[in-house]
Amino acid sequence: MVEKNDYIEKFIDESNKKNIPEQLPAIATRSKMIIYPNSVIPMFVGREKSLKALEVALEKHDNYIFLVSQKKLEDEKPKVSDLYRVGTIAKIVQVSKLPNGDLKVVVEGVKRGKIKKTVQDKKYFMFNVIQIDLEIKSTKKLEALARKIKDLLQNYMELTKKFPQEAIMAIEETSDPEIISDLVASIMPLELKEKQNLLEITVTEKRLKTELEILTREIELLEIEENLETTVKEKIQKNQREYYLREKMNVIKEELSDEDDEDIKEIKEKIKTGDYPKEVKEKVENEIERLNKMSPYSPEANVIRTYLDWLIEIPWNKKTEDNINIKKAEEILEKNHYGLEEPKERIMEFLSVRKLAKNSKAPILCFVGAPGVGKTTLGKSIAEATGRKFGRLSLGGVRDESEIRGHRRTYVGAMPGRIVQKIRKLQSMNPVIVLDEIDKLGVSFQGDPGAALLEVLDPEQNVDFVDHYLELPIDLSETIFVTTANVMHTIPPALKDRMEIIYISGYTDIEKYKIAQNYIIPKLLKEHGLSEKTFNISYKAVKDLISKYTREAGVRELEKKIAKIMRKSALKYSENEKRVKVGANNLHNFLGAPPYFDSEKNEKPEVGSVTGLAWTAYGGTILHVEVLSLSGKGRLITTGQLGDVMKESAKIALSLSRKLVESKHTEKGTLFEKKDFHIHLPEGAVPKDGPSAGVTLTTALISVVLNKEIRNDIAMTGETTLRGKVLPVGGIKEKVLSAYRSGIKEVILPKANEKDVEKIPEEIRKNIKFDFVSQIEEVLKIALIGSDFND
Known part of the structure; x- marks a missing residue:
């Protein structure tokens, strides 16, 4: 690549010109700076062909080389056809190596030359060059x-005031027309074609006339620019630099005509021909008018241009036609989901109403359930059944109101909220958008995103939702919003009021097996490049996977385990190309020892050890409660990371236990004053809280005081009052499922929860005995071996 550095006038001895070889190695230059005769200029050489040509010139051609320009400067590997025919014969004066491996070469332009014949062009260019006599x-x-x-x-x-003093002196000291002509051609900022044309003109007088026109033109442009600056400076004060720049641009616009750039023309055309609301068109026109009054280099101009792009890219009146076929929708739901009868039924009702009343306001469905039960995919099924576009937004951890409402344009880096961004991406005003993890919204000094969502999800308000960035109302009333959550209590109450809650409970083992066989295994076989001919997993292996390797409400962990088995199977098959069979007997070879056992209940009846049932965001679980009595003064000690609610339950349980024991065994009532009671819930690293451990704690305490064993084949849940009444609790289905998975055959539940048992799958109801109680004495009679309560 040639670079302009300086210009040194040099007379070449005519005897040297006669010694120029006819064949010359050549370098294809790729800079607008063409090397002319009568000048000494540095250039940088880095391409392989050019380096080889330079080496040959130094070794075999008395330092002579032919410099010819490429027609297209961006070509990295030009061919002979890509080069001009006329170039400059130059002599290499000096060569030095740069740190990056390129060479810096000082060359002396000797004479014009023309390619007569190509000698070779593989490793480097070599031409027969004819010397051009002027x-x-x-x-x-x-x-x-x-x-x-x-x-x-x-x-x-x-x-221009851009040229060094040496260049001016070089002009003053010469009167040779040829040297003057080449000097002018060298220093003028011309395009490549103009410079090449000057090199190819062999008649000096003609070349000087061409240069005269070019110089005259350039001087006139410089004088106009200088006059413009003078005109502007007369209008402003010296210390108003910003104003000066704007006025200068105005004068330039007056001289060169005030035409819009291509981007603005495109925006105007879209607004003119596109389907946009009236207020949007007016807003765009106003912003374009503001833009025309300011400098294109102003920071605010870029802000306006970005804003205009957003306005015209929003699909203000674009919608997809609903294509609701109830029978087909039912088939889609059955194909994509196993079980989930209640959510499916509600979705079918929703679709039926949409088909009959197209203009009805869509309710906001909120699917609540443990991870992996299929909440998000239900939203996808709604989109598939209606023929609408589908989008998903995760709200977990969002604590900035502007994530929903957008930033105001006064902020640097402002942009619309995530709702508007998703609608722009989907290019539809009536998509199905799933708002995942709505229970994990945060609140900070940046605002409350949950409160901002009220306007989005309220059917009475979202017809005129205003994003702070757009500053225009956008109609969200035809968008179907579906929300998901793991728990209910962290959803803001006002937000909860605007949504229809649909609970999705965990799957039974049978349902998990069906999902694994019909959905997970076929999908993973395809993802891992396996088939039924190369991979097989037995019924017993899948059953053990469910019972011994996973304990969850959903099927996400089950899918991970099966994927791990398939990865190992793919490796085994690629090594021996034999069908891989996975059974219960070799399952440990793929996954190691099982982390769970068939049953987690106590091995035998024990004093002070009760199996309770608890609900978590990830499904139900069993909870072992242990109580130990120690010599002391009636203190209550709790360990195992109990929350405030559970600590309150423990205090109530202690008081209730004392009352019950004193009523039946007066002599043992004094034990409560002489003993300390230590309540412990194992797995101390896991926080535990909730109002459903009252009956469990009371049973364990009375068992210790009376020294009565508690049945190990029974589990219980429920809260108690100080008077011994058993109160209803939530999460019954999840708790019963966890008991079933753990081998429990009998469950004690509050009488008020009897209606909730109907939602439990029939195959589980058949295998578990339910005891419904309303008083704590009933619990003690069932759970304590040899109890004399409730006789």
Whole structure:
């Protein structure tokens, strides 16, 4: 690549010109700076072909080389056809190596040359070069032309103020028309074609005339620019630099005509021909008018351009036609989901109403359930059944109101909220959008995103939802919003009021097996490049996977385990190309020892050890409660990370236990004053809280005081009052499922929860005995071995 550095006038001895070889290695230059005769210029050489040509010139051609320009400067590997025919024969004066491996070469332009024949072009260019003799007739006209150009060139240099003193002195010291001509061609900021044209003109007088026109044109442009600056400066004060720049642009616009750039023309065309609301068109026109009044280099101009892009990219009136076929929708739900009868039924009702009343306001469905039970995919099924576009937004951890409402345009980096961003991406005003993890919204000094969602999800308000960035109302009333959550109590109450809650309980083992066989295994076989011919997993292996390797309400962990088995199977198959069979007997070879056992209940009846039932965000679980009595003064000690609610339950249980024991065994009532009671819930690293451990704690305490064993085949849940009444609790289905998975055959539940048992799958109801109680004495009679309560 040639770079302009300096210009040194150099006379070449005619005897040297006669010794120029006919065949010359050549370098294809790729810079607008063409090397002319009578000049010494540095250039940088880095391409492989150019380095080879330079080496050959130094070794075999007396330092002579032919420099010819590429027609397209961006070509990295030009061919002969990509080069101009006329170039400059130059002599290598100096070569030095740069740190990056390229060479810096100082060359001396000797004479014009023309390619006669290509000798070779593989490893480097080598041409037969004809020396071009110039036609110089010394006339008064030529002398006058040279003087005129010399004067204009000095004038040009003074106007631009960009040339060093050495260059000006070089002009003043020469009167040779040829040297003057080449010097002008070298320093003028011309396009490549103009510079090449000057190199190819062999008649000096003609070349000087061309350069005279170019110099005259450039000087006129510089004078116009100088006049414009003078005109602007007269209008403003010296200390108002910003105002000066704007006025300068205005004067330039007046001179060059005030035409819009291509981007603005495109925006105007879209607004004119596109389907946009009236207020949007008015807003765009106002913003374009503001833009035209300011400098295009102003930071605010970029803000307006970005804002205009957003306005025209929002699909203000674009919608997809609903294509609701109830039978087909039912098939889609059955194909995508196993079980989940209640959510499916509600979705079918929803779709039926949408088909009959197209303009009805869509309710906001909120699916609540443990991870992995299929909440998000239910939203996808709604989109598939209606023929609408589908989008998903995760709200977990969002604590900035502007994530929903957008930033105001006064902020740096402002942009619309995530709702508007998703609608722009989907290019539809009536998509199905799933708002995942709505129970995990945060609140900070940046605002309350939950409160901002009220306007989005309220059917009475979202018809005119205003995003702070757009500053225009956008109709969200036809968008179907579906929300998901793991728990209910962390959803803001006002937000909960605007949604229809649909609970999705965990799957039974049978349901998990069906899902694994019909959905998970076929999908993973395809993802891992396996088939039924190369991989097989037995019924017993899948059953053990469910019972011994996973304990969850959903099927996410089950899918991970099956994927791990398939990865190992793919490796085994690729090694021996034999069908891989996975059974219960070799399951540990793929997953290691099982982390769970068939049953987690106590091995035998024990004093002070009760199996309770608890609900978590990830499904139900069994909870072992242990109580130990120690010599002391009636203190209550709790360990195992109990929350405030559970600590309150423990205090109530202690008081209730004392009352019950004193009523039946007066002599043992004094034990409560002489003993300390230590309540412990194992797995101390896991926080535990909730109002459903009252009956469990009371049973364990009375068992210790009376020294009565508690049945190990029974589990219980429920809260108690100080008077011994058993209160209803939530999460019954999840708790019963966890008891079933753990091998429990009998469950004690509050009488008020009897209706909730109907939602439990029939195959589980058949295998578990339910005891419904309303008083704590009933619990003690069932759970304590040899109890004399409730006789």
